[in-house]
Amino acid sequence: MSDLVGVDLGGTKILARFVNPETGWSEKRVKRPTPSTGPSDVLEAVAEVIEELDPDRTSPAIGIGVPGLVTADGIVTRCPNINGWDSPVDVAATLSKRLDRPVAVGNDVNVGTLAEHRVGAGQGTTAMAGVFVGTGVGGGLIINNRLVAGARGMAGEIGHVTTHTGGRVCGCGERGHLEAYAGRAGLEREARRLHAAGTENELVRLAQNGRIKSSHIAKALASGDSVTEDLIADAVEALAIGIGSMATLLDLPLVVMGGGVVDRLGKDFLQQISESTAFGGFGSSVCELKLAERIDDAGVVGAAILAADQFL
Numbered sequence: 001m002s003d004l005v006g007v008d009l010g011g012t013k014i015l016a017r018f019v020n021p022e023t024g025w026s027e028k029r030v031k032r033p034t035p036s037t038g039p040s041d042v043l044e045a046v047a048e049v050i051e052e053l054d055p056d057r058t059s060p061a062i063g064i065g066v067p068g069l070v071t072a073d074g075i076v077t078r079c080p081n082i083n084g085w086d087s088p089v090d091v092a093a094t095l096s097k098r099l100d101r102p103v104a105v106g107n108d109v110n111v112g113t114l115a116e117h118r119v120g121a122g123q124g125t126t127a128m129a130g131v132f133v134g135t136g137v138g139g140g141l142i143i144n145n146r147l148v149a150g151a152r153g154m155a156g157e158i159g160h161v162t163t164h165t166g167g168r169v170c171g172c173g174e175r176g177h178l179e180a181y182a183g184r185a186g187l188e189r190e191a192r193r194l195h196a197a198g199t200e201n202e203l204v205r206l207a208q209n210g211r212i213k214s215s216h217i218a219k220a221l222a223s224g225d226s227v228t229e230d231l232i233a234d235a236v237e238a239l240a241i242g243i244g245s246m247a248t249l250l251d252l253p254l255v256v257m258g259g260g261v262v263d264r265l266g267k268d269f270l271q272q273i274s275e276s277t278a279f280g281g282f283g284s285s286v287c288e289l290k291l292a293e294r295i296d297d298a299g300v301v302g303a304a305i306l307a308a309d310q311f312l
């Protein structure tokens, strides 16, 4: 199979590389900042990055990962992480016309999940989910060896399932979502709220006025700070409810977990989730939790695999 161009379109930068979709091996890189002047400038910049990387047009198809909701046919329905992008755009059609080649488009977390499935921790299973716990909580879904996008690109968005009815306010504005309990930003909001209400805690003491980072969470846990322990217990509970319910509903034998918070807290954190009495559905015996392999440039690799799946 020939090497394909994979592109990671991020909120701040665009990265393109050549990728072997069977091994995940990648080479060469072209990078530039993401324009903040709206989708047509962004797509033109993406096209220019691809032309710079592949001037001879050796790649038979292109794959692109985008930080927004993306339908299976490559329409980006929501993209709040890129400035000036406030309405749906048919990225696949626009770019395939511009580049005169087929273009596959997927959500960045979804294509990261696809990379884990083919060349990472999920190899060998036909169905799995990726759950990435960072600033927020993102997820991707593989069923019958294929990435599932859903009708509006929402499939796999485990961060916004409700685990606590009427609970903490989520980054999306709704209440009680998993992300409000397990995402780094949600933990930070709660730690600062407690601090403002007079409950001192290590997280705010370590971060001062800066961002509470995953490393602060690990440090505060190691020092035995009880507020942090309670917050992480809530995060574990939310993840156990959400992951267990999803694994039972969709019959997933494997969930691969990554992201900044998981990278810091490691296997112990996964074990706490597995052993939680809150684990949803038929319980943790139906679903193994594994750490992601943290593939280099997973977004780029997964985007190229998506293009290979769709067009080769």
Ligand SMILES: [Zn+2]
Pocket (backbone or CB within 6 Å): 159, 160, 170, 171, 172, 173, 174, 177, 179
């Ligand atoms: Zn939400």
